[in-house]
Amino acid sequence: MLMLGRGLDARDNQTKQAREAVTNVEKHFGELCQIFAGYVRKTARLRDKADLLVNEIHAYAATETPNLKLGLKNFANEFSKLQDYRQAEVERLEAKVVEPLKCYGTIIKLKREDLKATLTARNREAKQLSQLERTRQRNPSDRHIIFKAESELQRASLDATRTTRHLEETIDNFEKQKIKDIKNIFSEFITIEMLFHGKALEIYTAAFQSIQNIDENEDLQVFRSSLYPPDHQSRLDIVRANSKSPLQRTSSSKHCTGIVQISRNRLKKDEEEDDEDYDYEDEDEDEELESTKDER
Template sequence: MNIVLSRDSQARMMEDTVANAEKHLGQFCSLLAAYTRKTARLRDKADQLVGQLIGFASAEPPELRAAVRSFAEALAQVQDYRQAEVERLETKVVNPLKLYGAQIKQTRAEIKKLKHAQKNEIKQLQKLEKLRQKSPSDRQMIAETSVQRASADASRTTRQLEDTVGAFQRQKLKDLQKIFSDFVTIEMVFHAKAVEVYSSAFQTLENYRLERDLQDFTAKMQGVYGHHTARPLADSNPSPPVPRPPASRVSAWVGGVSPTEWGRGAAGPPGRL
């Protein structure tokens, strides 16, 4: 009976291990999927801001027009990086967590088999005990044989399940290490690229020559055009940023991710990772 109780404790521990994984991995998956969707929505709002900046710049003095358009181009470039971030998060973080649903379901089924074998063993032991309380007979010998079979079956099932749950736990730890490492890498790459672009944009805005625009404005207000002539830019209609799918199209799990988009690196077109 002590062996039976020991197996029961093992089964409960295995069940708790799987239940804990199901709870926390499910929450990680849900939260990181929401994180990815919100990142995509932030990208969409930034794209709208780019369009607004370009429209605003077209009616402003030359110096401010050039500075704002340069800022808009930088902001659009950052959103290209953010698009790559969204795709990479789906592929490397959200999708692997989603796959754990099926694996947990399979492990639960294995635990259920063990519990069934344990119940059968206990049932046969109880049956044997009742026969012993009556009188020795062939029926008792048959019952003892049934107990031995049930015990052997429970032992075999326990060993198999130990291997299954042990492998599950090992794979879970390994996967979580990779998933979280990928998450950190994705975020570091995005923010490093964004800081680089924003630093250049900041310098451009810092170098904005406000006085020259004020001189143009004052000259126009006073009607003195020989003093200083306004300086139109050669390119007054910059190309709009490359359109991207809206955040509503970014799936919580798998949403047509293009992993190659992230890996273009320096060889890709401007504004892409």
């Protein structure tokens, strides 16, 4: 009887430890599942906001100058590509992290059923032991009743031993699977995040280059051309001509006066030469008349 009591105490301790292990996993795995699920939902909402941002960038780019338009469109395309990878990240996190944690709800339910069966068998064993002690106290000489109680206790003990061994095995497997799953879940989480962020770095680099390649000066020239009509340059030349400094206008006047004076001098000289030619012709004609008179 003393050995049977020690066996009951040992099984009680095992059952208690198994129950604490299951309760601990139920609590913390439940919290992890909720937090990871929230993390995935936040990532999905970030993806949705990024899609809105891409649409707005495209709408704005359509209104801008050529280089800025091209740069913004390339940026938006790269950013949209990143959201495809973010969508893949969300799907992988759901499948590789959240779902395995959710499965522990069913696993823990099964372990609690095993615990319940073990506790039921242990309680039955304890009850049969108490009944046997009462029978021996009340009817110490009635071997038939005592033997019957001992048989009931033996069957209860065998059932308790069987369920306890089953609980030991299932809890041992549960603990091994728990450690393995934790390693896999967190390894998958880190791998998924590294894959996404590696792609994100590559895409962000391309998006950054798209913005840096925008030619500011060329777009500024396009913008200025849109401000001024085509005939603005001719009007601008007229304004510049009329806005010369007094010194420039004086120099120009002197230059024109000099040209006129030179022209006048040249004209006067030509007239004098014509007069001289005329005088020589008159003298020749007079000499010819005198000679004619003498001959007569």
